[in-house]
Amino acid sequence: NAGVTQTPKFQVLKTGQSMTLQCAQDMNHEYMSWYRQDPGMGLRLIHYSVGAGITDQGEVPNGYNVSRSTTEDFPLRLLSAAPSQTSVYFCASSYEGELPLHFGNGTRLTVT
Amino acid sequence: RKEVEQDPGPFNVPEGATVAFNCTYSNSASQSFFWYRQDCRKEPKLLMSVYSSGNEDGRFTAQLNRASQYISLLIRDSKLSDSATYLCAILTGGGNKLTFGTGTQLKVEL
Numbered sequence: 001n002a003g004v005t006q007t008p009k010f011q012v013l014k015t016g017q018s019m020t021l022q023c024a025q026d027m028n029h030e031y032m033s034w035y036r037q038d039p040g041m042g043l044r045l046i047h048y049s050v051g052a053g054i055t056d057q058g059e060v061p062n063g064y065n066v067s068r069s070t071t072e073d074f075p076l077r078l079l080s081a082a083p084s085q086t087s088v089y090f091c092a093s094s095y096e097g098e099l100p101l102h103f104g105n106g107t108r109l110t111v112t
Numbered sequence: 113r114k115e116v117e118q119d120p121g122p123f124n125v126p127e128g129a130t131v132a133f134n135c136t137y138s139n140s141a142s143q144s145f146f147w148y149r150q151d152c153r154k155e156p157k158l159l160m161s162v163y164s165s166g167n168e169d170g171r172f173t174a175q176l177n178r179a180s181q182y183i184s185l186l187i188r189d190s191k192l193s194d195s196a197t198y199l200c201a202i203l204t205g206g207g208n209k210l211t212f213g214t215g216t217q218l219k220v221e222l
Contacts, residue, residue: 031208040120042199042214043156050207058209090155094208100146100201101210103155 002026006091006104013081013111021076021107023091030096032074036060036087037106043090049074050096081111113138116202118213125220129190133216135200136182144203145176145183149196150215156199159185190220 007022025032033048035058045058049068063085065077074093078085088108092101117136125131137145145162160167162174162183173186183202187194197215204211 033208035212040214042116043212045209045211048207048209096208099144099203099208099210100148100158100161101208103157105155106153 004091004093004102004104006089006107008107009105010108011110013078013109015082015111017081018077018079019081021078021089021091021109023074023076023104024072025074025091025093025102025104026072027093027102028071029093029102030071032068032091032093033058033101034064034066034074034076035090035092036085037090038087046076046089078109081109083111085109086111115139115204115211116200116213118200118216120214120216122217122219125190125218127190127192127220127222129220130186130188131190131218132184132186133198133200133218134182134184135202135213135216136180137202137204138181139202139204140178140181142181142202142204145174146201146210147172147174147183147185148199148201148212150199151196156212159198187218190218192220192222194218195220 034046035043047066091104147159148156166175200213201210
């Protein structure tokens with residue numbers, strides 16, 4: 001059982017480049033979410049989804065897009081990377097209405 | 113005021129010591145409470161849920177004080193392997209949107 005899988009583990013981008021962080025889960029969880037973690041700021045919610053075709057904004061959505069075309073996948077897109085988006089990104093999932101969240105092992109992104 | 117606040121530490125304690133962390137929250141309507149453990153450069157992992165009546169799991173005890181709006185985590189007989197960052201997480205409002213504290217770093221030393 002793979003759980004929540006994130007790719008890539010590490011990424012370096014130049015300012016202005018775009019990329020997609022991948023997240024997949026094999027637990028048939030309805031709820032999926034993206035957090036970023038920065039020193040002194042804790043985990044902050046970027047976007048979340050309660051099911052295929054449904055997405056919503058979290059606390060810090062600016063600069064990020066998401067889509068949820070299947071139950072399994074919840075990619076996070078950076079359209080034009082900025083140095084302020086240098087962070088560790090975690091994807092997390094759970095059954096809707098149930099906790100706790102199950103986290104992927106993270107993507108470390110550096111934007112230069 | 114932040115929605116969830118934790119003392120960042122670090123708490124440096126000798127092996128065998130008892131250590132306690134608090135996490136305060138601002139929204140009195142908060143519904144569910146959790147403690148996560150995060151090792152360096154790893155993902156957070158659920159340590160324990162926090163129930164109204166308090167709950168214990170081996171050396172770990174979690175308590176909720178709704179009147180004063182905080183949760184606590186007590187670790188007895190600290191082990192070197194307990195060294196990690198401990199994050200509190202709180203559910204407020206509908207859905208599964210957890211709000212996390214910034215974490216408290218624990219270092220257990222010989």
